[in-house]
Amino acid sequence: MCTESELQLENKLIKQLVDMGYEKVHITNEEQLIANLKSRLEKHNKFVFSDSEFSKILNELRKGSIIEKAQKLREKYSLIRDDGTVKYIEFLDVVNWCQNLFQVTHQISQEGKYKNRYDITLLINGFPLVQIELKKRGLEIKEAFNQVNRYQRHSFGFNSALFNYVQIFVISNGVNTKYYANNKKQSFKQTFYWADENNKLMTNLAQFTKYFLEKCHISKMICKYIVISEVEKCMMVLRPYQYYAVEKIIDRVKNSNKNGYIWHTTGSGKTLTSFKAAQILVGLEEVDKVVFVVDRNDLDSQTNIEFNKFVEGSVDSTDNTKILVDQFLGKYKDKKGTHKTTDLIVTTIQKLNNAINKSRYLSSMETIKDKKIVFIFDECHRSQFGLTHKNITKFFTNCQLIGFTGTPILEENATVNQYGKRTTVELFDERLHKYVITDAISDGNVLKFAIEYIQTFKEKDTDSDEQVENIDTQEVYESDERISKVVDYIIANHSRKTHSKKFNAIFCVGGSKKSTDVLIKYYEQFKAKKHDLKVATIFSFSANEDDKDANGINEEGVDIDPKNINVHTREKLDEYIEDFNKMFNTKHSTKDSKSFQAYYNDISKKTKRREIDILLVVNMFLTGFDSKTINTIYVDKNLKYHGLIQAFSRTNRILDETKSHGNVVCFRNLKPNTDEAIALFSNKEAEDVILMKPYHEYIKDINEQYEELNQIAQKPDDINTLVTDEERLEFIKAFRNMIRTMNILTGFTDFDWQDVKIPAQLYEDFKSKYYDLYDDVRSTKDEASKVSILKEISFDLELIQRDEITISYILQLLAKSQESATQQEQKDKQDKILKDIANTPQLRSKKELIRKFMETAMQGLSPEAIEDAYDEFMEQERQKEVSQLVADEKLKTDALKNLIDNYLYEERKPRNQEVVDILEIKPTLKERKSVVERVFGKVQDLVERFYK
Incomplete structure (x- = not known):
C-alpha cells in the first residue's frame, strides 16, 4: 500500500476546511493576494476603497516589524479619504471574533531572496493569519518547522510583506500536528499539541482541524489568546x-x-x-x-x-x-x-x-x-x-x-x-x-527526572540509609566525615551532571535540629577544598531553620528579615556574603532588610545567568524560582509530598536539546517519599512517565543503535560511498539517535565506555564524518534549485559540542606536547589535538589557522611562551586577512571595523545597506544582491575565525 503523499494530505485538509465553512479561493501570487485583501476589507468594513485610498492602507500595512504588525492588526486605522474625511478601518474584529471572514487557499508563490510556495493559508478578512505546512506521513514533523523558518528568512518579509501578519503556524505530517505563534526566536521545543479539556492530545491532523481550526475557535485564539510581549518583542500563544x-x-x-x-x-x-x-x-x-x-x-x-x-x-x-x-x-x-x-x-x-x-x-x-x-x-x-x-x-x-x-x-x-x-x-x-506533571511531560512542556540515590554510609547490620537514620540522624548525617565525602562527590561529578557546566545546580541541605548549621558545615567544606566551582549561599531567619520535613508551607508568608537571624548565623551569613562580594565585585550585606533583599535578587539573577555553579540553600529558591539553566539538584535533607515535587521541579524546565532531563542526586534514601509524592500528584502508575529509565536500559538502547548503524556503515570511510541524499539521511538519523542516547548516558555517574559496544575512538571518528556531512549540506548555495532533503534535517549539533574544548584548553595541550620526549610523540599529540578541534563546532573554523601556527610559529618555543606566541600569530594573520579583504573588495577600513563591532555586539546579520556602506565603489542595483552576499560571506568567515 502506498504512503499518503503530501499532495493527498493537502487536498483532504482543504476539503475538510471547506466542509467546515471556509470559502475556498484561488490565489497563487502576491497580486491576487492583495486584490483579495481589498475585497475582504471592503466587505468587512461595508465600505468601498478607491485605488488611492487602498494604496494608503497598503503603505501603512507594509510598515513595521512582525510585532508592530500584530499590534496594528488589532487596532483601527484612520484612513484619510480622497475627500479629506476620516474613515476608521477595522482589520480584525477582536471582540466579535466569529464575525470575521474566513477563506482557505493553497500554493501561494512568493518571490523574495528565493522563490517559495506555501502549502495552505487561512485568510481572515483577507490577511494570511494562519499558515499550515505539511509533510507526508513518515517524515519528521520538525522538517515542516525548519521549512517555515526558511520561509521566514527568504520570503515572508518581502514585497508587501503580508505574510508577516501570520499569527499562528501549524505543522503536520498527518499523524502529528502542532501549532505555535509567529516568533522568529521560536525553538521546536516551543511548539504545542492541541488537547481537550481533560488533556487528551489531538495529534491527528483531521481531529486537530475539527477542533482547533474551527472558524470561531481559531479566530478566538488569535483575537483573545495570543499575548504580544512588548519587551521581549515576540508573540506567545496559549497552550x-x-x-x-x-x-x-x-x-x-x-x-x-x-x-x-x-x-x-x-x-x-x-x-x-x-x-x-x-x-x-x-x-x-x-x-x-x-x-x-x-x-x-x-x-x-x-x-x-x-x-x-x-x-x-x-x-x-x-x-x-x-x-x-x-x-x-x-x-x-x-x-x-x-x-x-x-x-x-x-x-x-x-x-x-x-x-x-x-x-x-x-x-x-x-x-x-x-x-x-x-x-x-x-x-x-x-x-x-x-x-x-x-x-x-x-x-x-x-x-x-x-x-x-x-x-x-x-x-x-x-x-x-x-x-x-x-x-x-x-x-x-x-x-x-x-x-499534572504526567500531562506536562507527555506534552513535552517539562522534562523527566533522572534520580540517583547515592549511599553515603553503611552500617554493618543495615542495608540502607533509612535504617541507619533511626540510630542517630544528627550524629551520622551531620558528621564532618560524611559531609566531606558528599562534597568530594559533587566536585568530582558536577561537570558530568551539568554538561561541562553548561548548566548549573541547586544544593538543598537540612538537619534534624538546625538546618543552617548543616549548611554552614557544607559551605566550609566547599571553601576548604580545591575546585573551580563558584558556590554561593543564602539562608533565612531562624523561624525556618527547623525544617525536618520540608513541607514547603509558609503559613504567614513572613518576609525575609535579617533582624531575626541569631548572632552566630548572621555572622556566618555576612562572611559568606563577603565571599560573594569578592567573587563578583559587589557590596551586599545584611545591615537591613532592603540590603538583604538586594543580595537575594542578585543571587537570583546570577543563578539564572549561570554565573553561579552551585547555589547552597535550606529552603529558599526551592519553590517559585524558575531558571531554565538549572538541570541538577543535589539533595541532603528530608523532603516529602509537595515540598519534594517543588524542589525536584527546579531542574525540569525546557531549554534546548542538550537538556534532556532534570538530574536529582539524593544523598538520602528518599525513594519511598518520591514514590509517594509521584502517586499523590499524578497517579500510582506514573513513574515510567516522570522518571528516566535506569542506566542499563540506555546502554541496551545505544548498543542496539550501534547495530543499526553497522547496517549502514561499519567504518567511517564507508560514509564516503553513500552517494544519494536518501543514503546519507539514513546515516544521519542512525548516528543522531546514538548522539541523543549518549547525551543522556554521559550524565550518569556510572557511565563507562567499557559498557558500550562502540569504541570511544570509533564514535569520535563517526562524529567527524557527521560534522563533514553537516558542513557539506550547509555550504550548498543553490537554494533556487530543488532543496535537498538534508537541508531540513536537524543535526542536533548542540548535543555533541564539547564545551571543555576551548582555545585555552588547546593551548594547554600544545604546551604539554612540547614536553614530549621525541618529535614523533609531539606529532602524534598534535594530530590528536587537530582531531579534537575538528570535532568541536565552535573551533572547526580555526583548524587550519592552528595547524599553521603549529607548523610555522610554535617550533622551538618553551611551553610557557606558547600562549603569547599564539596571540601574536593570530593578530598578524587577522591583520593580513583584513588587509586582503579590504583590497579584494575595495572596502573602507574604518567602516569595516564598525560593521564587525556592531555584528559582534548586536549578534544580528547586518542589513544590506549597512554592507553597501562599507564599499568604496557602490554596486549597481542589479549587482547589489550578489555583491552584498559575497562581501558579508567573507566578513562572516573572518569573524568566525578571528573574533569568536
Missing part, C-alpha cells in the same frame, strides 16, 4: 491547558461568586496563564480590581517584571503598604507624579494583610471593602493556611479568590496548625482545571 484554565476562571467570575483554584504543575507556564486571566478580568464590567498576590518580596518584583514584559505599564507592584492602599483607592501616582488608575495590582500577602489590619489604613480601605475584587493567589499551597486568608475573606465582602498551585494541599499532605488541618479545596472551593 491548551492554559486556554481551558483562563476560560474556566472567566466563566467563574462572570457567572458565580464562588472561589476556585487551578492545579497546573510546576513549570507549565503559570505566569502567562495568570497574566492572560488577569488581563481579561480587568476588562469585565463586573470587576473593579484584580490583585495578584504572592507570598515573598522577590516574587512580587519578579511577577511585576514578568507581567510588564507582556504589556509595558500593564501592572504596578507595591513598594510599601501605603502605595498598595493608594492603588486600591485609585489615588496612586508614579515616581514622576503622574496619576495612574491601576486595575491590575501585584503585591505581597504581607502588605495586603497590613492594609486591612493596620489602624492607619482601615478608614481608607473601608470605602472599597464591598467592591468586586478578584484576588489571584500565586503558589497558593504555601501561603493560604494561616490567619491572613481568614482576614482577607472577612474584610472584603464581595471578593473572589482564585488560587494557582502546582502541588495542592490534599488530605494526604495536609499539616495541622492552630486553624486545623485544612486543604486547598476547603479554602478555594472547586478545582477549575487540572494539569
